[in-house]
Amino acid sequence: MLANEKVFKKGGAAMGNWYEQAIIYQIYPKSFKDSNNDGIGDLVGITQKLDYVQNLGANTIWLNPIFVSPQVDNGYDVSNYFAIDPLLGNMNDFKEMVTQIHKRNMHLILDLPINDTSDQHPWFQDAIANKDSIFREYYIWQEKDGQRPNNWGSFFGGSVWAPDPKGGSQYYCHVFDKKMPDLNWQNPEVRKSMADIAKFWVDKGVDGFRLDAFIHIAKANFEQQILNQKEKYPVDSAFYANLPEVKNYLKDFVKAVKAYKPDVFFLGEASSADAYQAAEYTRPSQFGCDMVVTSDNYGEVYPLKDKKLPMFFQPRYLDVKRLKETFSIWEAVLSQTSLPALTWGNHDISRVLDRLHVDESDQDLPKALAACMYLQRGVPIIYYGEEIGMRNLKYKKLKDFHDQRGVDLIQFMQEKGYSDQEIIDLLNQQDEMTARGPFQWQNDKYVGFSTHHPWNWAEHNEVTAAESLRESDGQLEFYKALLKIKASPLFEAGSYLLLDTQPQIYAYERKLNKQRAFVIVNFGTQTVKYRIPTLKVVHTLLSNKASSLVDNVVTIEAHGSIVIEEK
Known part of the structure; x- marks a missing residue:
């Protein structure tokens, strides 16, 4: 049997891979537990709290990026894939964490940004220092008569093209921040280099990878303009997301890693993918992802309360009809192919209880949401703190928002004449940074996360893990019971x-x-x-x-x- 081939039982459940029994707990490392009291969570802190995660019922941990980074995009801009960011610890801390995870018969997934690097990465630095460098071809360079080749817009605002920092007529592509140049996956040396990075961490004991932004690694014809005259740099993901070549580029990378260790798990972040695209990315024997996670599965609707605002910041509501339609389609499409990801959110979106306007006095709806989602066919992914009812941080000033999406919205709304309070209220409801607050361990000055002012801090609700552990009928105990049921053969493989x-x-x-x-x-x-x-x-x-x-x-x-x- 090929390394990436799956054998399916009657009913569609796959067998033979550890990750089909995974219950994943996502940890944002900077916000979980600060062991050295500098205000930033770290690997030692995670190790200290492994028993809590295990007792919850999770058997797999997914960490957001831990590699060396200038932190322009909170670690997704990697400048050294082979070292731990000093903010989070060192390689000895990592080795001890892996040892303790495996000692508990748990698995570890690392977030691996593969679409781009930091502009501080040695590859890019060599590429701009020497135009004959082999690393010049690791990135995407274009120009048209000394100008940008097209009008494509970046997800982070402005053009996807930035000028060569060392001069000349060429521009490099960046679908995200300009300090995050896109890798040229058309170059087989890029695919080999990324596989070597994955194999390095497999040797360190890593069991799998979440492939960040993998759907963007192929681009359309650069000569084609986006035909939209309303904006100078319109955003249209059809030109740089989910293109057919993504599968071909991914195959070389995954095949190389699977040949090295067949049971490495690849969880692809395909935020805009539908069920049919997910099936293509996870088709057995094709050496793609083993599973993809998408934002399509939340069952949300976006009533246009304010047509002047971007869709991402429109108020959202749970629509049970849409939720049913979504999962009936995903099950029909994926039943003989792969497992759906079961989640209510992650670090890129506000917390589910605020996003869906769940009243703080309602102790039942959070449990109902969990039962509905996590006992379905698929792999649960629980965002840290969800199990105790953590909600968004509530910032008081516009300057407290530092993520690019929030900063762009502030500028946009100010230009449209919105008041500061209107902007703050909207961002507190929808912005991703509100979901990255410190884990609330206990009721003290900094919620047991640290004795130092945390890196991301604002008003928050009063739930804590310590209090939740004392509540026999509370949300945490409900999650424990629920995940115990999920781990049974009927709910794993039925x-x-x-x-x-x-x-x-x-x-x-x-x-x-x-x-x-x-x-x-x-x-x-x-x-x-x-x-x-x-x-x-x-x-x-x-x-x-x-x-x-x-x-x-x-x-x-x-x-x-x-x-x-x-x-």
């Missing part, structure tokens, strides 16, 4: 069927051999009844509100959820 229900009910069946279970969630504001198929011997595995099962009719309260198993 088939999945989304059921036809009332509009506000989300219900599905999981089946494995003679075992069968139903997960029923009421997202409505009224108690409802729902009839399930005739069952023999049944018992309730988990519920978060008073509910009953009489003659195969489930009565479930508003924002309630129940998991019923037939033996």
Whole structure:
């Protein structure tokens, strides 16, 4: 069998790879635990808290970038792929962390930015110092009559083309910040070099990689302008996202790493991919990603409250109908190909409870959201602090926002005449930096994260892990029970069927051999009844509100959820 080939059981569940049983806990390293009290989380701090992660029920840790970086984009701008950023520790700290992770029979995934590097990376520095350097071809250089070759716009604002820092007529491509030049994946030496980087970390004990922004590694014809006369540099991802060549470039890279260690896990970040694109990226035997994570699965709608604002900053609401449509399609498309990623968010988006306007007094809806998402067919990815009900940081001043997307929005809204308070309120609701606050370990000055003022600090809600551990019926205990169920064979490998229900009910069946279970969630504001198929011997595995099962009719309260198993 080929290294990337998967054998599927009846019902679509794959077998033979450790990551198909993964329950992933995403840690933003700078914000998890500060061991040396400099205000920045670090690797030693993560090691100190591994028992907490394991006791939650997670068996895999995903770390945001830990490599040496100027931190223009919070570590995604890498200047040295072979060393740990001193802000986070050193290689000895990393080795000890890996040892302790594996000692607990857990796995480690590192975030690996592959679309671009920092402009401080030695490759780029050599490329601009010497136009005959082999590293010149590691990046994308173009010009048209001494000018930018086209009008393509960067995701971070302005043109995707920046002039050669050392002069001349050429421009380099950067679909993100101008200090993050895009790599030329058309060059086989780039693909080999990136594989060598991955193999270096595999030798250090890393079990897998999240491939950041991999969907952008292929670009369209540079001669083609974006036909939009309203903007000087319009953004159109059709020219630099999800192009067919992405798969071909990815294949060489993944195949080289899988040949080195067959069970390395590749989780691709495909934020704009639909189910069909996800299937293409994860098709068995094609040496692509093993799984992709996308922002398409949140079941959100964006009512245009203010047509002057970008879509990303429009208010969002959970739409159960859309959530059903999304997962029925993803299951239909991926059932014989790969596993869906099950998540409510990550570091690139505000926290789910704020994003979906969940009232702070509502103790039931957060549990219902978790039951609905994580017991489906697929791999859960839980963003740190979600399990205790952490919410967005609430900044008080515009100068507190430092991420490029937030800075650009501030300028845009100020030019449109919005007041500072209107801008602050919107950013506190939607900006990604609000989701990167310190983990709230205990109720003290800096929430047990550090004794020093944290690098990212603002007003926050009062939940803590210490308090949550004392609550027998709280959100943390619910997550523990839920993930224990998820780790059972039925919910790991069973088939999945989304059921036809009332509009506000989300219900599905999981089946494995003679075992069968139903997960029923009421997202409505009224108690409802729902009839399930005739069952023999049944018992309730988990519920978060008073509910009953009489003659195969489930009565479930508003924002309630129940998991019923037939033996």
